[in-house]
Amino acid sequence: MNYLKIENLTKTIKNIEILQNVNLEILKGEIFGLIGPNGAGKTTLMKILSGLSDITQGTVILDGNESKQNRVFTGGKVGILIENPASYGWLNGYENLKIVAQTQKNNKEQLDKIIQISGLEDAIYMKTAKYSLGMKQRLGIAMALLNNPELLILDEPLNGLDVEGVAQIRELIRKLSREEKLTILISSHVLSELDKICDRAAFIKKGEILAVVSHNDLKDGGYEEKYNQLVKGRK
Numbered sequence: 001m002n003y004l005k006i007e008n009l010t011k012t013i014k015n016i017e018i019l020q021n022v023n024l025e026i027l028k029g030e031i032f033g034l035i036g037p038n039g040a041g042k043t044t045l046m047k048i049l050s051g052l053s054d055i056t057q058g059t060v061i062l063d064g065n066e067s068k069q070n071r072v073f074t075g076g077k078v079g080i081l082i083e084n085p086a087s088y089g090w091l092n093g094y095e096n097l098k099i100v101a102q103t104q105k106n107n108k109e110q111l112d113k114i115i116q117i118s119g120l121e122d123a124i125y126m127k128t129a130k131y132s133l134g135m136k137q138r139l140g141i142a143m144a145l146l147n148n149p150e151l152l153i154l155d156e157p158l159n160g161l162d163v164e165g166v167a168q169i170r171e172l173i174r175k176l177s178r179e180e181k182l183t184i185l186i187s188s189h190v191l192s193e194l195d196k197i198c199d200r201a202a203f204i205k206k207g208e209i210l211a212v213v214s215h216n217d218l219k220d221g222g223y224e225e226k227y228n229q230l231v232k233g234r235k
């Protein structure tokens with residue numbers, strides 16, 4: 001069953017087609033990768049799916065609800081981490097989370113569970129200015145979980161992390177999929193960051209979906225060469 005269906009989606013900014021006739025289906029409960037080089041249109045697509053940016057043409061159906069007046073109707077079901085996670089550096093992780101939690105009306109129990117799931121327990125009373133990038137990403141993911149989403153949209157959450165940081169966030173994403181049963185859309189410009197965790201992935205370049213591939217295609221790492229050919233081969 002699909003959770004998200006994107007039909008003939010086009011996005012034009014200042015007469016430039018940033019996304020060209022995108023068609024994608026994301027199934028309920030899957031981890032879906034959006035992989036493509038810088039400037040491919042990943043962030044633009046994710047902003048549209050989060051309801052933060054308008055559709056120029058086409059339709060998005062999210063959990064059965066069709067986009068209206070060129071805007072995706074998220075119905076509070078989408079948690080997002082787009083571009084760099086922001087926080088007040090002079091406050092600790094808990095205080096930062098509480099600020100967002102107030103708007104979502106989370107109780108303490110829910111907050112504690114999210115802190116535990118996102119692996120922030122040890123650092124939660126530390127000022128976030130002192131957080132490593134990995135910890136900032138965890139906090140960003142924790143914030144995205146506050147509205148109890150069904151779909152989590154993560155834009156390059158592994159970008160800039162060291163090998164251990166990448167492994168830890170990947171494990172967190174797996175856990176959110178396995179234990180919390182979230183549908184997850186995650187982007188990266190590096191295939192090897194995502195190839196082992198995605199159930200399926202789409203390759204995107206210059207606003208165009210070049211291919212959608214399965215976990216079996218991706219899992220043995222042999223897809224790297226094919227991906228490079230695909231991405232380099234299209235002007």
Ligand SMILES: Nc1ncnc2c1ncn2[C@@H]1O[C@H](COP(=O)(O)OP(=O)(O)OP(=O)(O)O)[C@@H](O)[C@H]1O
Binds near residue numbers: 013
């Ligand atoms: N508001 C805007 N005005 C003009 N051009 C834009 C705007 N937003 C995005 N673009 C252009 O659209 C293209 C896609 O950008 P986008 O940020 O979606 O790509 P991306 O795949 O997320 O890449 P990156 O990883 O570098 O962020 C880029 O060429 C970018 O310059």
